[in-house]
Amino acid sequence: MIESWAVDDGSAVQVVLGTLRTRIGEGQLETWLTSSSGRKLAFVTNSERAMVVLMDHQDDVGEHAVAPGAAGSSDGFVLSNGQDDAYPDVDTVPLEEAFRIIDHIVGRGAWPADAHWAVDR
Numbered sequence: 001m002i003e004s005w006a007v008d009d010g011s012a013v014q015v016v017l018g019t020l021r022t023r024i025g026e027g028q029l030e031t032w033l034t035s036s037s038g039r040k041l042a043f044v045t046n047s048e049r050a051m052v053v054l055m056d057h058q059d060d061v062g063e064h065a066v067a068p069g070a071a072g073s074s075d076g077f078v079l080s081n082g083q084d085d086a087y088p089d090v091d092t093v094p095l096e097e098a099f100r101i102i103d104h105i106v107g108r109g110a111w112p113a114d115a116h117w118a119v120d121r
Contacts, residue, residue, distance in 0.1 A: 050093060051065075065098065
């Protein structure tokens, strides 16, 4: 059974990429999705790169998308509480890759076979 997903504010996600693009356009750079099975999917972007984290439950540290070989770091990842974070580029992916990964997880329940991720557990 494929999970259904909702934004943590309770709104259902019909078209996940449309939802994310709309939120980014409104200046909401952090989005949390919760699945019907209790999994969490975190997305935070600086509009160029994104941190994508998949957790099995609320207290899970989860696993996150990575870009092997990426050098440097990027800032401007603004959280909903106003905190402005910077991350090593190896721990984030280009925005379009983040969209592809999230679309696959929401649609199929798992990471794309060709995506790279690190298990943080």
